[in-house]
Amino acid sequence: xxxxxxxxxxxxxxxxxxxxxxxxxxxxxxxxxxxxxxxxxxxxxxxxxxxxxxxxxxxxxxxxxxxxxxxxxxxxxxxxxxxxxxxxxxxxxxxxxxxxxxxxxxxxxxxxxxxxxxxxxxxxxxxxxxxxxxxxxxxxxxxxxxxxxxxxxxxxxxxxxxxxxxxxxxxxxxxxxxxxxxxxxxxxxxxxxxxxxxxxxxxxxxxxxxxxxxxxxxxxxxxxxxxxxxxxxxxxxxxxxxxxxxxxxxxxxxxxxxxxxxxxxxxxxxxxxxxxxxxxxxxxxxxxxxxxxxxxxxxxxxxxxxxxxxxxxxxxxxxxxxxxxxxxxxxxxxxxxxxxxxxxxxxxxxxxxxxxxxxxxxxxxxxxxxxxxxxxxxxxxxxxxxxxx
Numbered sequence: 174x175x176x177x178x179x180x181x182x183x184x185x186x187x188x189x190x191x192x193x194x195x196x197x198x199x200x201x202x203x204x205x206x207x208x209x210x211x212x213x214x215x216x217x218x219x220x221x222x223x224x225x226x227x228x229x230x231x232x233x234x235x236x237x238x239x240x241x242x243x244x245x246x247x248x249x250x251x252x253x254x255x256x257x258x259x260x261x262x263x264x265x266x267x268x269x270x271x272x273x274x275x276x277x278x279x280x281x282x283x284x285x286x287x288x289x290x291x292x293x294x295x296x297x298x299x300x301x302x303x304x305x306x307x308x309x310x311x312x313x314x315x316x317x318x319x320x321x322x323x324x325x326x327x328x329x330x331x332x333x334x335x336x337x338x339x340x341x342x343x344x345x346x347x348x349x350x351x352x353x354x355x356x357x358x359x360x361x362x363x364x365x366x367x368x369x370x371x372x373x374x375x376x377x378x379x380x381x382x383x384x385x386x387x388x389x390x391x392x393x394x395x396x397x398x399x400x401x402x403x404x405x406x407x408x409x410x411x412x413x414x415x416x417x418x419x420x421x422x423x424x425x426x427x428x429x430x431x432x433x434x435x436x437x438x439x440x441x442x443x444x445x446x447x448x449x450x451x452x453x454x455x456x457x458x459x460x461x462x463x464x465x466x467x468x469x470x471x472x473x474x475x476x477x478x479x480x481x482x483x484x485x486x487x488x489x490x491x492x493x494x495x496x497x498x499x500x501x502x503x504x505x506x507x508x509x510x511x512x513x514x515x516x517x518x519x520x521x522x523x524x525x526x527x528x529x530x531x532x533x534x535x536x537x538x539x540x541x542x543x544x545x546x547x548x549x550x551x552x553x554x555x556x557x558x559x560x561x562x
Contacts, residue, residue, distance in 0.1 A: 176326045179206070190334045191434050191469040193255055199334050200251025200270075203327055207244030207342060210323055211237045214316050218353075221309035233356050236349065237316075239284055243345060246276045247338050254432060267432015271393050274338040278389035281345050285382035288352070292379055295372030313357045320349045335433045337396070341389045348382045402428035406468065407562045410438060413463060414474075419444055419456045421481055424507035424523070427561040428470075436470040443507070446478035453478075477508060486511045493520060493553070496543040501536055503527050520544065521554045533557045 184198040218234030250273020258265045324346035331339030422443035429437040444453040464472040509522040526533040537555045544553040
């Protein structure tokens, strides 16, 4: 395929999609292809509009000109996102990709509103129907095919390198396919009808384009606000950490996303308290290296020593888990410790509640009461927190 040939020719080591240099090469290729194709299509559609005497075709040509501007935004965004970390931005500039995707989305919305304005004008002042011209019709058909290829091209690369900016560009190209198709169909229908339907069909397309733009903004804002990490990545991290001998649990996993290919992870790994600290430290070092090699992430792991051999601690933990499930089955706990005294025993642990729960402290209070009812000498000291995955 042409897209594969372009990638092989202009993107060295194109299979190493986690490499920032490879991502930049992909972004540069997509941006240049978008600029060249849209400028060519703009010229062809201007010719088609003049030949057919169609204002809609001329307007569609200028839509391609704005698409070329979107490609420039994408190109600049990838260039800025590929800049190395500096003193002011120690985590790099990867989030510029999200901002460039948002810029493309804004251009999509602007194009949609301009199309809607033109559609209203067409509905109020239909004017004369455009004349049929075979060359103009063929130009529009070629434009549809070219834009369809661009949509597939950008989407394939966007999915391959996990780029919201290129996925937004693919969506923009898909919208152009629909817009140009409507212009072509309505032009042909105008020849068979006594009135022009350009305005009505154009308004429907404009609303669709505006909706698509807001969808892109929604998808782009989400990672900037700190959306939940990919469940597959979370599962992979958990399985990797727990696969090591000497690690008995994991909690407080937090994934920090600073842009595609720039992910930092922090977590707590539970290790037996009677295990030599030098051994646990060596295990943690090996885990951090494997996570970087396997997932291209930088991990910072905190060791939590836990009592894994004391029968009384294990018994009390099982009791608390049973009581916790009776309060709410969606709750989980970690960092369970027992501090015994002559008159009472404190059970210290972190209680994890889902974000959907608005009454975390109330649930903790009910669990404290249940523990104390089970044994008046037991006091639950609970820290309430939410999961970050």
